[in-house]
């Protein structure tokens with residue numbers, strides 16, 4: 149939860165994507181705060197500027213590029229001993245000009261998967277996660293027929309799905325493990341990630357472990373893999389923050405076909421809950437592909453869905 153007694157310096161920074169999907173980083177000059185480390189280019193918002201105006205100015209000053217298309221990616225609050233920063237991070241998907249270090253700083257393009265190997269300021273960990281995560285997350289429907297399930301999954305991967313929560317409550321433990329291994333192998337052919345919802349045993353090849361909201365209260369962290377969680381309100385999101393999840397799904401944001409009359413959060417409550425945590429959050433519940441932009445405008449990483457992502461890509 150943001151510390152309201154602290155005054156956060158508003159900093160805008162950019163995950164700049166080139167045509168090949170790589171990300172442009174700059175090295176902070178040694179005399180600066182957190183000098184020598186890699187950064188997402190950007191700087192302090194000046195008074196009277198909107199965040200996007202500040203970002204456009206900073207990227208022109210530092211890199212000589214003009215922002216043409218950008219959208220919010222994540223906000224991270226971090227308290228350094230000497231200052232507190234609100235890192236307001238945008239994804240820049242179109243720009244003009246050739247990026248170069250106009251202030252003498254080293255700049256370089258890296259793939260998202262290379263980012264965890266580089267040294268960044270300590271505030272940047274959630275930004276790296278957000279940069280590695282796609283805007284849509286597929287939660288698998290119950291697998292009734294294994295061959296058909298894998299065929300459907302392959303089609304979704306061909307259509308661009310890069311994050312899968314494998315959930316199969318109806319399977320016995322052995323069957324879950326066997327199918328999970330096939331799901332992971334298939335997804336990895338597409339460089340997609342698989343997080344496992346309630347695996348009966350740890351599976352080393354998985355990319356992460358996904359906790360149900362009740363598991364939030366007693367499950368320890370598994371080193372080396374992502375930890376994600378399903379949350380239903382701000383309190384559960386706070387708990388997920390306490391145990392150090394890498395990302396979360398927050399639901400139900402909109403009414404769902406499966407629970408038509410049930411209470412839902414709505415976008416305003418989604419945005420308020422997301423504002424209070426420092427990790428990527430997907431909107432879940434009643435999501436269609438067309439909601440990606442709305443989710444992002446409300447501070448989310450994107451959307452998570454079973455039906456619309458499985459049936460509708």
Ligand SMILES: Nc1nc2c([nH]c(=O)n2[C@@H]2O[C@H](COP(=O)(O)OP(=O)(O)OP(=O)(O)O)[C@@H](O)[C@H]2O)c(=O)[nH]1
Nearest residue numbers: 159161180181182187188189190191192233269271272
């Ligand atoms: N631009 C940028 N700043 C970051 C990142 N991570 C991070 O903790 N910061 C912190 O955000 C603060 C402001 O960034 P900045 O030094 O780029 O600000 P600026 O461009 O206006 O620089 P200036 O003060 O030299 O004019 C610094 O304390 C810096 O350490 C990051 O990835 N990118």
Ligand SMILES: [Mg+2]
Nearest residue numbers: 189190191192
């Ligand atoms: Mg700067």
